[in-house]
Amino acid sequence: MSTSGPSTSKKPGDAVEPSPSCSTIVVSEATGYHILKIDGYTRTKMMVATGEHLNSGEFHVGSYTWRLRYYPNGYEQEFSSSISFALVRTGAAAEDDAHVHARVKISLLDHAGGEPVTQYSHCDKCTFSKGHDRWAFKSFIKGEELEKSGHLVDDFFAVRCDLTYNVQDLRVKELVKVPPPLLRRHLGELLKDAKTADVRFTVGGKKFPAHRCVLAARSPVFRAELLGSMREHTERTICVDDMDAVVFGALLHFIYTDELPEMDDEDGNAAAMAQHLLVAADRYDMERLKKVCEDKVLRHLDVGTAATSLALAEQHGCPRLKEAILRFLTSPARLKAVMASDGYEHLVTRFPSIPTEILAMLATNLT
Numbered sequence: 001m002s003t004s005g006p007s008t009s010k011k012p013g014d015a016v017e018p019s020p021s022c023s024t025i026v027v028s029e030a031t032g033y034h035i036l037k038i039d040g041y042t043r044t045k046m047m048v049a050t051g052e053h054l055n056s057g058e059f060h061v062g063s064y065t066w067r068l069r070y071y072p073n074g075y076e077q078e079f080s081s082s083i084s085f086a087l088v089r090t091g092a093a094a095e096d097d098a099h100v101h102a103r104v105k106i107s108l109l110d111h112a113g114g115e116p117v118t119q120y121s122h123c124d125k126c127t128f129s130k131g132h133d134r135w136a137f138k139s140f141i142k143g144e145e146l147e148k149s150g151h152l153v154d155d156f157f158a159v160r161c162d163l164t165y166n167v168q169d170l171r172v173k174e175l176v177k178v179p180p181p182l183l184r185r186h187l188g189e190l191l192k193d194a195k196t197a198d199v200r201f202t203v204g205g206k207k208f209p210a211h212r213c214v215l216a217a218r219s220p221v222f223r224a225e226l227l228g229s230m231r232e233h234t235e236r237t238i239c240v241d242d243m244d245a246v247v248f249g250a251l252l253h254f255i256y257t258d259e260l261p262e263m264d265d266e267d268g269n270a271a272a273m274a275q276h277l278l279v280a281a282d283r284y285d286m287e288r289l290k291k292v293c294e295d296k297v298l299r300h301l302d303v304g305t306a307a308t309s310l311a312l313a314e315q316h317g318c319p320r321l322k323e324a325i326l327r328f329l330t331s332p333a334r335l336k337a338v339m340a341s342d343g344y345e346h347l348v349t350r351f352p353s354i355p356t357e358i359l360a361m362l363a364t365n366l367t
Helices: 041-047 143-148 182-189 211-219 220-227 243-257 266-283 287-299 306-315 319-328 332-341 342-351 353-366
Strands: 022-039 058-063 064-071 082-090 100-109 116-128 134-142 158-172 199-203 206-210 237-239
Touching: 022 041, 022 058, 022 064, 064 158, 082 100, 082 143, 082 158, 100 134, 116 134, 134 143, 143 211, 182 243, 199 243, 206 211, 206 243, 211 220, 243 266, 243 287, 266 287, 266 306, 287 306, 287 319, 306 319, 306 332, 306 342, 319 353, 342 353
Parallel strands: 199 237
Antiparallel strands: 022 158, 058 064, 064 082, 082 134, 100 116, 100 158, 199 206
C-alpha cells in the first residue's frame, strides 16, 4: 500500500502570490575629457590641406568611443584661415539608433599651467545619431591669432575637449539582491594569510608567503618552477635574486588582485616602480602586467626618464613603448636634454643602434 502526503500543487483558480519588484528610470550623466597635444604646429599647416584632418587617439566617455579631429587649415574653404576641430563618435556603438544629446566644450590650454583659457573656449549643445556622428567647431581660432596668443610655444599647443551627455538606464529591483563580485578581495586577503601558504620567497632579506596554485595560474614561469620538474618544485622556500623586495611585493599584489598597489608619486618613485615591475613582468611572462607597466612608464615619461625607459623598451621587447619614446625625442630641445642625462650614455653603450633610429625618426618628421 502506498501513501502520499498532502498535495501542494496549485489548482486552477487559486490566487497567485505576487512577486514584488520595482523599476526605476535613472537619468545620469556621462562625462569626461581628452587633451590633444599638437607638437609641430607649423609642419601640420604645411602637410595638411584645407578640409583634411589629423586624428587624436580614441578615448572613452560613457559607453561610446570618440576621436577629436584637428583641421590645421580649416574644416572647409570658408574657414581656411582658421583652425578647426571636430568631435566624432566612433566604433560599432556609433551605428546604434540612439540619439546622444551632448554638451561639448573645446578649450585652448594655457601653456604655463595647462588650464583652459576662457577667451579661447567654445561650448555648444549637439546631438549625435546614426549617420550624424560628428560635431565641428569650424572657426575655433584663427591661425594668426593662435600664433600671437602666447599659447603657442616652441611650435606646440594643446586643446582640451570636455564632453557630457545624458545616459538613461532602466533598473529593475528584484527581491534577491546579488552582491558584487568578491573574488579580487578574497584573493587579496588570501595573500595576507601566511597560515595557508605552501611556498615562501626570500627577496632582499624579506620573506613573502604565497600559494603555488595561484602563482601557477597567473604566470607560466611560476607554473614551470612550482609545479613542473624544476628544482623549486620540491622546495618550501625559494630565493629570488636581482629583484628588490618592494618590487616583488608589488608583483605578488598584482598576481592576487590584478591591479597595482598604490604608488608614491613623489620624487619619481612611481616611474621607477613601473620600470622595475616591467622587468619583473617580462621575467615571469605576465603580458597584462607588462602592458600596464608600459602605460605607467609612458605616463611618467620626461627628459629625466626617457633614456632608461628606452633602454627597457629595447631590452624587454616593448615596440609600442619604444616608438612612443622615439616620437618624444623628435623635439630637438627634449633630445638635447635627454642626451645630457645620466642614462643616455648607458643607453647608447648598451644599444649602439639607438642613435641611428633617433636620427631616422627626426628625418621622417622633417620630410
